[in-house]
Amino acid sequence: MLDEVYRIVQQRRDQSADQSYVASLFAKGLDKILGKIGEEATETAVAGKGGDPKEVVSETADLFFHVLVLLGYYDLPPERIYAELRRRFGVSGLTEKASRSQKSDAR
Template structure:
């Protein structure tokens, strides 16, 4: 299974579980607690990625990065944003200098 397929499957599972029983599904539990809690989890996981990156432990960084991607997908789903929207934006930016792209957003 390639990277895109696993992300698509995960996105589908998250969408399926959003309205599930919060006592049986972590995704449903997060959604029941609201966008604020989901966003907080994304922030916590991002911080853990930074800590793992600074520690130099590759296995820890991989695990924390997976947690971050998962929680980001939960947040995107809760906000009605498809992963395809994010990948389309990445494709739009492909080949554009990061400096130039950022400058275009501030004007």
């Protein structure tokens, strides 16, 4: 499903901003897209705190959608995320996080 939504994002990005929400986000630029991700992440956190499963699902769907818009902005297909998750799969979260920290320290 994420791949299908991403394809629609890619199709709509060049449409008229008057006729497509996705196109309107692209027209407003990266800062607007990032702002929507921040907004949806906050709403997801609030829904999680509230404990209503329907709200958690709804807000998470909004968050995923806006992340797909960000990926579309950079022409990054969801497969790139899936590949990164596969790379991390089976590695302790603490170990993986430490390896990222070591990489940034080396820069």
